[in-house]
Amino acid sequence: GQNIDQPTEMTATEGAIVQINCTYQTSGFNGLFWYQQHAGEAPTFLSYNVLDGLEEKGRFSSFLSRSKGYSYLLLKELQMKDSASYLCAVRGQTGANNLFFGTGTRLTVIP
């Protein structure tokens, strides 16, 4: 089966740094995605990791360790608009089209 775990909720202060963790156990691995979803809106793609290491994209970075089945999303210089749910998703097999999503981490940024 597929199991993806994320914390349910987190709170952080505007201007700070926050790290959202994701652990996964899947039958096969061919990439990990992070999506952002604001309340009442659709998920939007943030980042992709398939090899171990850190991928940086502006204020957002994502890290992957395949041996540990672990990823994190790092958000720097938090802004109020970063308040949203962050979904971790794993593509299980090479050539597979479908993703397995975690239940998401709801981040609240406070002044």
Next chain:
Amino acid sequence: DAGVIQSPRHEVTEMGQEVTLRCKPISGHNSLFWYRQTMMRGLELLIYFNNNVPIDDSGMPEDRFSAKMPNASFSTLKIQPSEPRDSAVYFCAGRGGNHNEQFFGPGTRLTVL
């Protein structure tokens, strides 16, 4: 590009009624996915198509749910008869981009009374 288009955006219906949700993916995206999202269960894959062919429908909850993709630019998800527990947001997504990531439509918020 208009992105993924879904209709209706909101649907309120009574138990027992038929509901049809519609999706138009981004042109050139050959895989299409239907998801259901609730607070309790998060985002669940219902079914996906590759080149208009259903590949995996193991997530479809029961026979009341059916999906079709008659051509590359249109798909429907039908619930007949609908039940209150079907109330959720239903998303359609296509696959494309540099990492074959999924692009989601705005969703249909379904309420079954």
